[in-house]
Amino acid sequence: MGMRSALLFVIALLFAAPAMAADLTVTIRSTSGQSVRDAVVTLQPTAAQAPAPIRFSWPYKVTQQNLQFDPFVLIVPQGSEVSFPNKDGVRHHVYSFSSAKPFELKLYGKDESRSVKFDKTGIVALGCNIHDGMVGFVIVVDTPYAMKSDASGSVTLRGAPAGPATLRIWHPYMKAGNNQIERRIVVPAGGMTEAVVVQLRPAPDHSRSY
Amino acid sequence: MAAPKHLGMAIGVLLVAFAPAKRAWSQVDLVSRETFTGLLDLRLSATTGERSFVDGDFGKLRFDGGGSTVKIRPSLADAAIAWRPRLSWAWSATVHAEMQDGVKPDLIQAYFTYKPTPKSATRFQARMGLLYPEISLEHEGALWKTSYTITPSAINSWVGEEVKPLAVEATVRRPIGDHEFSATAAVFDYNDTSGTLLTFRGWALHDLKAPTRHEWALPPLDNFIKGPQSRESYPVRHIDDRIGYYGRLEWAPPIGATFNLFYYNNLGDKTSKDWDKQWSWATEFWNGGVNWALNDKVRILGQVMSGRTLMGFKGPKTIWIDMDFASAYVLATRKIGETDQLTGRLEFFRTRDNSPQSGGYAFANRIAADRKEDGWAMTAAYKRTLTPNAALFFEALHVSSERKARVLTLTPQGQAQTMFQTSLRLSF
Numbered sequence: 001m002g003m004r005s006a007l008l009f010v011i012a013l014l015f016a017a018p019a020m021a022a023d024l025t026v027t028i029r030s031t032s033g034q035s036v037r038d039a040v041v042t043l044q045p046t047a048a049q050a051p052a053p054i055r056f057s058w059p060y061k062v063t064q065q066n067l068q069f070d071p072f073v074l075i076v077p078q079g080s081e082v083s084f085p086n087k088d089g090v091r092h093h094v095y096s097f098s099s100a101k102p103f104e105l106k107l108y109g110k111d112e113s114r115s116v117k118f119d120k121t122g123i124v125a126l127g128c129n130i131h132d133g134m135v136g137f138v139i140v141v142d143t144p145y146a147m148k149s150d151a152s153g154s155v156t157l158r159g160a161p162a163g164p165a166t167l168r169i170w171h172p173y174m175k176a177g178n179n180q181i182e183r184r185i186v187v188p189a190g191g192m193t194e195a196v197v198v199q200l201r202p203a204p205d206h207s208r209s210y
Numbered sequence: 211m212a213a214p215k216h217l218g219m220a221i222g223v224l225l226v227a228f229a230p231a232k233r234a235w236s237q238v239d240l241v242s243r244e245t246f247t248g249l250l251d252l253r254l255s256a257t258t259g260e261r262s263f264v265d266g267d268f269g270k271l272r273f274d275g276g277g278s279t280v281k282i283r284p285s286l287a288d289a290a291i292a293w294r295p296r297l298s299w300a301w302s303a304t305v306h307a308e309m310q311d312g313v314k315p316d317l318i319q320a321y322f323t324y325k326p327t328p329k330s331a332t333r334f335q336a337r338m339g340l341l342y343p344e345i346s347l348e349h350e351g352a353l354w355k356t357s358y359t360i361t362p363s364a365i366n367s368w369v370g371e372e373v374k375p376l377a378v379e380a381t382v383r384r385p386i387g388d389h390e391f392s393a394t395a396a397v398f399d400y401n402d403t404s405g406t407l408l409t410f411r412g413w414a415l416h417d418l419k420a421p422t423r424h425e426w427a428l429p430p431l432d433n434f435i436k437g438p439q440s441r442e443s444y445p446v447r448h449i450d451d452r453i454g455y456y457g458r459l460e461w462a463p464p465i466g467a468t469f470n471l472f473y474y475n476n477l478g479d480k481t482s483k484d485w486d487k488q489w490s491w492a493t494e495f496w497n498g499g500v501n502w503a504l505n506d507k508v509r510i511l512g513q514v515m516s517g518r519t520l521m522g523f524k525g526p527k528t529i530w531i532d533m534d535f536a537s538a539y540v541l542a543t544r545k546i547g548e549t550d551q552l553t554g555r556l557e558f559f560r561t562r563d564n565s566p567q568s569g570g571y572a573f574a575n576r577i578a579a580d581r582k583e584d585g586w587a588m589t590a591a592y593k594r595t596l597t598p599n600a601a602l603f604f605e606a607l608h609v610s611s612e613r614k615a616r617v618l619t620l621t622p623q624g625q626a627q628t629m630f631q632t633s634l635r636l637s638f
């Protein structure tokens with residue numbers, strides 16, 4: 001490595017490394033004033049990031065229980081293996097036709113599990129070919145700053161680098177292109193709180209199926 | 211008795227024709243515990259008014275009324291079982307039988323379902339066999355049980371008793387933007403007598419389902435029609451060689467509501483009959499439905515049905531039987547807490563006889579032959595889910611109707627009935 005390229009490397013590192021880590025809190029409400037849970041908030045800093053393996057604190061697992069996917073929305077880093085344990089007394093037939101990961105897990109019974117590797121980023125909608133009412137989502141991301149909102153509609157992304165970034169908020173029933181809104185923000189070194197109002201459409205009614 | 215044999219043969223042909231050729235054995239599940247669903251319906255009813263149509267009278271309800279007093283009846287109203295084997299990952303079958311109080315034990319439905327894994331947002335499903343077309347918004351599941359009340363509306367009571375064909379049905383579903391669409395088309399047979407019970411008895415409110423090999427009793431028939439027409443009507447019968455069809459469109463805009471439109475026509479030739487005086491009726495109807503979830507707790511359902519049924523030869527003035535029928539209901543249901551649900555329903559029904567002086571009957575008793583009817587009913591129900599396998603229902607129902615043909619039983623044309631029911635449903 002020449003002197004010149006070594007210098008460039010150091011400069012790049014200086015710019016890339018977070019000068020300051022900030023906490024970014026986002027609260028999401030619907031136009032009718034209700035807290036929106038299960039909204040996925042991701043922050044993509046504009047400056048290049050030092051590559052590091054991304055780990056989230058929650059399990060990479062979608063359980064089938066009471067004829068539902070639990071959790072309804074799961075965020076995982078790109079390249080993760082997600083397990084799909086069945087806790088129901090009946091079999092399920094889990095599938096997705098989403099372009100980020102089309103797959104199909106043929107029938108398996110109680111207390112059995114299968115796993116799927118999600119190698120592309122994107123939204124993967126889950127369904128069950130036996131129970132039309134079963135709906136779930138796996139969100140595959142390549143940023144460590146990602147989290148879904150809790151019952152109070154709030155998310156805190158900790159240790160985000162100060163500086164310009166793209167903030168994205170996605171919800172399966174959001175009335176917006178790709179069910180997502182996007183904002184360019186500058187994260188101040190002291191952290192910030194961002195309030196977002198989104199328009200939701202009613203969840204599709206799967207209560208009846210023959 | 212040619213009919214059951216024909217039916218068995220038709221089901222057999224379907225089985226051979228459509229059974230999956232390539233078997234993924236790991237996906238086959240013929241007799242595991244989860245292929246069986248069963249249900250017991252323990253009922254206590256208290257009813258006033260007429261004797262039930264089940265016994266060949268004009269009563270509008272499932273159980274006999276005690277006239278001006280209350281008749282109390284405990285019963286095992288229904289013992290039902292469904293077997294749903296999985297034949298491959300895309301093919302399954304449903305065989306559904308019931309022992310209903312008032313009807314002989316019988317097969318209710320028997321059909322195959324083909325449902326391949328969706329490869330895109332367009333989904334496909336096919337069903338073939340003896341089945342209930344998707345008309346009722348009040349029934350659910352393999353056992354086709356009512357969801358909100360014990361007793362379904364007059365519209366869906368009639369579907370339960372006379373709209374059960376042997377059909378080959380295909381459905382395509384697909385979202386377009388935020389809107390979800392579905393289209394169903396089917397051809398069918400074995401529903402040639404559809405309209406018989408509705409014509410001679412009128413509308414009714416009950417949760418009985420059409421037996422497959424057995425019959426419904428009809429109320430007394432007038433002097434003309436009792437010659438050619440049996441007092442028993444077999445709801446699943448192939449009489450003429452015409453194939454009927456039905457179609458359904460559904461639209462779910464992103465407002466929490468689903469709208470559907472259904473059309474049925476059995477294309478009966480009207481004049482073919484079996485040796486046991488079962489006729490090939492020409493019956494057609496439209497049904498429109500709305501299912502609207504106002505929020506997490508409150509849901510509104512409504513259906514409107516309008517149709518016409520014809521049978522027999524042309525007399526001096528009209529064909530023997532030419533009757534219009536129509537009914538509508540609106541149902542509102544509200545969840546209370548985690549386990550309870552309160553439901554109310556209001557409905558109206560009517561029939562109009564376009565052939566009251568039909569055939570050779572013109573010289574006899576005109577009034578007796580007029581099958582004109584007007585009526586309404588009000589139902590309130592409370593459901594409590596006790597465990598995932600047990601539910602308790604309470605229901606109060608009042609039905610009032612004017613029917614000219616009650617002259618045939620020498621009873622007043624106007625009749626009202628009130629019924630209180632408790633139902634304990636145990637499933638396994």
Ligand SMILES: [Cu+2]
Nearest residue numbers: 092093128131
């Ligand atoms: Cu399932």
